[in-house]
Amino acid sequence: MRIAASMMVMLALVVSTAVAGSHHKKHHRNSKKKDAIIIDKKVFNTANLPFIPHNGTALFTNWVGLNVDYQYIQPIFNLVNSTASLSNGTLLSRGESHITVILPPEYDNILHPAGVTIEELNALATADNRLQRARFGIECLGRVQAVSEPDKVFQQAVQIILKNYREVVAYREEVFGLFVRKGGNPALFDPNNFLLHITLGFRRRNLFVEDGVFKGKNACIHKMVAR
Template identity: 40%
Template sequence: MAGMQALPRNVLLAAVASILSAAALVLVATIFGGPSGLGSRPADDGGIIYDPGAPTFTLCAGALDSHNVPFTSHSDERPFGSYLQQTLDFAPFEELFSAVNASAGTLRTRGEAHVTVVTPPEVDRVLGPAGVTIGEIEAIAARAGIQRARLSPVCLGRFAGTLPNPATKADEGAFLLYSLVVADSFGDLVGIRREIFKLYRAKGGEGALFQPEGFWPHVTIGYDRRDLFIEDGIYKGPNYCYAHIRLAT
């Protein structure tokens, strides 16, 4: 210490700063860069956790481009018959279904592909009672160019299990369901939902009942018993990811 006290003050302060900086770097490396332990971090993959035994599936690169696919209207007056969707070409998804079903072996497909943008329960239970019609919803979607909405694949999602709270005896037991989880890459679809929300609020709708961002876009690929929804306790976001998707060029 006597030697350090003999040093000029500015030199002493610089030395102390260097020591503290080196110690901080060691601490950061220990917490964030260690090979194991509580502080180690995997490579940044957006927080997605895949099944380590799942294969990688391939999807045609243009599968999510729907600008040349005609819009499909769903305006049935029966309960849960009205909803809004972005319609996709089924052919590339049929190929993905075949690849998935080659291992699952028990799946059914609807024979069409789409991304639901406004769900039947949202129309029947929230928007409709406030006076928002499916015609008005579709008009907003048409003005926004719903068939040109830009999507990108995230992963293949899978649910293989029992429902947390089966509504009926028929819903007891195991289910198997696969979907392509997609990203609304530029906010095109959530933008449509926000415009619908504006109309809903203008008609006196209670804001707490419709969340424009409460939206998990996906394409149903196949299922063994029936499709499953949020009402069943199933959320189809990145949490649902099972396998990687590779785009075929």
């Protein structure tokens, strides 16, 4: 009888511990979900925004971008820039937001030498409003850091890392086709070798792949969800 009673007590303790543990894990998961940075899902409504051409005569002034409504980006910048663990007020903002689709170095160093013009890239982007209608998703809040050369200055950039942007890649694939038809070397431009993001701000200056940083899922530092 005593053995049976002891076993019943031990079983009750195991069950109660398991239930408590399960409740703790559930609470932990919910807490993590609540901790996610929330961005307004209207940020995805880019189809009704104008396409903004970026044409220039100087180096790095020609590029293609998907215009994003800054009113949904600014609250995220303000939150990040006022959070000690994220930036502690060190970020500079451009006061606008976009997704760069054709990078300035890609145009200057690869596409333009092959005879591809910025007017042709803009025409491809605006046909049926295809680029502004392109869909994308939110992966996370990302941050990249590097010590720039040769000045040895610490640089930092914070961005919204994106995902599920197949339609943007499709645009780049069409650019690739144009590039090859004009005699461009296919090995110089890979339409799929691209990491989409929205820059929130940076310390001193923005950072690029030339600085040795990659703004993909690898750079995630905080969960972000759209709702």
